[in-house]
Amino acid sequence: MRELLEDAATRAIRYLEDLPGRSVAPTPEAVARLGELDIPLPDNPTDAREVIRLLDEIGSPATLATAGPRFFGWVIGGSVPAAVASNWLATAWDQNTGLFAAAPTATVLEEIARKWLLELLGLPTGSGICFVTGATMANFTALASARDATLRKVGWDAAARGLFGAPEIQVVVSAEAHPSVTKALGMLGLGRERIVRVPTDDQGRMRSAEVPEICPPAIVCLQAGNLNTGAFDPAPEIVELAKAGGAWVHVDGAFGLWTAACPELAHLMEGFEQADSWATDAHKWLNVPCDSGLGFVRDPENLKAAMSVSAAYLPIGDHREPSMYVPELSRRARGVDIYAALRSLGRSGVAEIVRRDCVCGRRMADGLREAGYQVLNDVVLNQILVSFGSVEETRRVVEAVQREGTCWCGGTVWQGKTAMRISVCSWRTTEADAEASLQAILKVAHSASS
Numbered sequence: 001m002r003e004l005l006e007d008a009a010t011r012a013i014r015y016l017e018d019l020p021g022r023s024v025a026p027t028p029e030a031v032a033r034l035g036e037l038d039i040p041l042p043d044n045p046t047d048a049r050e051v052i053r054l055l056d057e058i059g060s061p062a063t064l065a066t067a068g069p070r071f072f073g074w075v076i077g078g079s080v081p082a083a084v085a086s087n088w089l090a091t092a093w094d095q096n097t098g099l100f101a102a103a104p105t106a107t108v109l110e111e112i113a114r115k116w117l118l119e120l121l122g123l124p125t126g127s128g129i130c131f132v133t134g135a136t137m138a139n140f141t142a143l144a145s146a147r148d149a150t151l152r153k154v155g156w157d158a159a160a161r162g163l164f165g166a167p168e169i170q171v172v173v174s175a176e177a178h179p180s181v182t183k184a185l186g187m188l189g190l191g192r193e194r195i196v197r198v199p200t201d202d203q204g205r206m207r208s209a210e211v212p213e214i215c216p217p218a219i220v221c222l223q224a225g226n227l228n229t230g231a232f233d234p235a236p237e238i239v240e241l242a243k244a245g246g247a248w249v250h251v252d253g254a255f256g257l258w259t260a261a262c263p264e265l266a267h268l269m270e271g272f273e274q275a276d277s278w279a280t281d282a283h284k285w286l287n288v289p290c291d292s293g294l295g296f297v298r299d300p301e302n303l304k305a306a307m308s309v310s311a312a313y314l315p316i317g318d319h320r321e322p323s324m325y326v327p328e329l330s331r332r333a334r335g336v337d338i339y340a341a342l343r344s345l346g347r348s349g350v351a352e353i354v355r356r357d358c359v360c361g362r363r364m365a366d367g368l369r370e371a372g373y374q375v376l377n378d379v380v381l382n383q384i385l386v387s388f389g390s391v392e393e394t395r396r397v398v399e400a401v402q403r404e405g406t407c408w409c410g411g412t413v414w415q416g417k418t419a420m421r422i423s424v425c426s427w428r429t430t431e432a433d434a435e436a437s438l439q440a441i442l443k444v445a446h447s448a449s450s
């Protein structure tokens with residue numbers, strides 16, 4: 001076993017070291033080679049070292065280099081070294097993090113991470129936390145708490161009776177809410193279509209003047225960090241309207257919530273701390289390995305009421321019982337990576353990642369604007385939307401940039417406009433990476449148009 005694990009570690013380290021020098025997108029040849037892994041199910045064992053060799057030699061080159069310094073697609077962070085290493089260790093522990101009795105270390109680390117995160121993100125001290133796969137499940141878990149709590153207030157026990165015959169909940173979201181919010185609402189029986197969508201302004205922020213009259217039971221969802229523009233909904237005004245109407249306020253802050261950790265940007269979070277629940281991703285700006293999402297609920301009893309599980313064979317002690325706060329019973333020890341990342345970075349380290357990524361994003365936006373291309377959004381954070389002219393031209397540049405390989409940016413259509421979408425979210429991105437990526441994009445854009 002030692003030889004196998006050392007070999008795997010050596011290969012993983014080499015992979016990470018090679019990332020800055022390789023094309024961010026895999027070559028079509030490397031992706032085509034994945035077919036070589038598709039053999040009939042073997043009848044007999046294969047040496048584990050041979051399996052790892054195949055995975056590395058065929059699998060590694062076909063990866064998209066999202067862990068590297070110049071990946072700007074979607075909003076995907078890399079992994080800080082401490083979290084990669086803690087993830088390896090936690091995999092060796094293989095703790096089933098459902099119960100304190102089954103996973104004492106993981107449970108205690110999650111409780112410490114809860115306290116640290118609430119402090120770092122400026123959220124109420126006593127809030128409950130769930131460690132889930134991503135912001136989609138964090139939205140789901142927090143909104144399940146919201147659904148049950150708002151119905152409980154009007155005398156309906158949704159956990160026991162479901163939604164059949166329940167009072168209707170008024171659900172208000174932004175017209176530009178992330179699709180994971182509408183998906184979560186659909187999974188919760190609240191309907192993807194019957195929700196009220198509030199129109200947005202020219203930066204994708206909810207227009208508070210267009211928020212309908214709120215009457216309980218009601219849930220209002222805000223966005224801290226628009227998925228395209230990075231803009232923040234006007235929380236102070238909307239929270240006031242929502243609270244006056246007796247609504248539960250939920251915040252999707254998958255990446256935006258981390259601005260609370262950066263003194264220069266923390267003002268963007270003003271008013272959001274008044275909400276009842278929040279969702280974010282640790283695999284985005286905290287840069288821990290996928291998958292790692294976090295949900296917070298102001299009153300932990302509401303989270304527990306929606307998620308608790310009991311059976312005679314599950315011992316419940318005086319400690320935090322992880323499975324009382326998440327949809328899963330068995331799961332990996334996600335809090336270990338979060339503890340390791342926070343402990344190794346410290347407050348200043350988290351702030352520095354967020355700050356540097358925003359500086360890099362602004363540098364790229366400025367360079368594109370200076371070259372005559374249209375940046376469609378006010379660059380308030382790490383998100384840049386840029387048009388290279390016509391729809392066809394912009395699409396051609398996006399594809400050519402991906403093929404060229406220095407960096408990787410995706411495409412989007414925002415408020416009817418086709419754009420390249422640049423998201424800077426990695427701990428590894430330096431100003432030199434931003435500059436090299438800008439030059440590569442400009443070169444490609446120039447040659448694509450000529």
Ligand SMILES: *Cc1c(COP(=O)(O)O)cnc(C)c1O
Pocket residue numbers: 075133134135136137178180181225226227252253254255281293
């Ligand atoms: C990424 C993102 C999500 C979804 O997160 P997953 O981790 O992919 O489930 C939700 N909302 C926003 C604003 C996001 O950026």
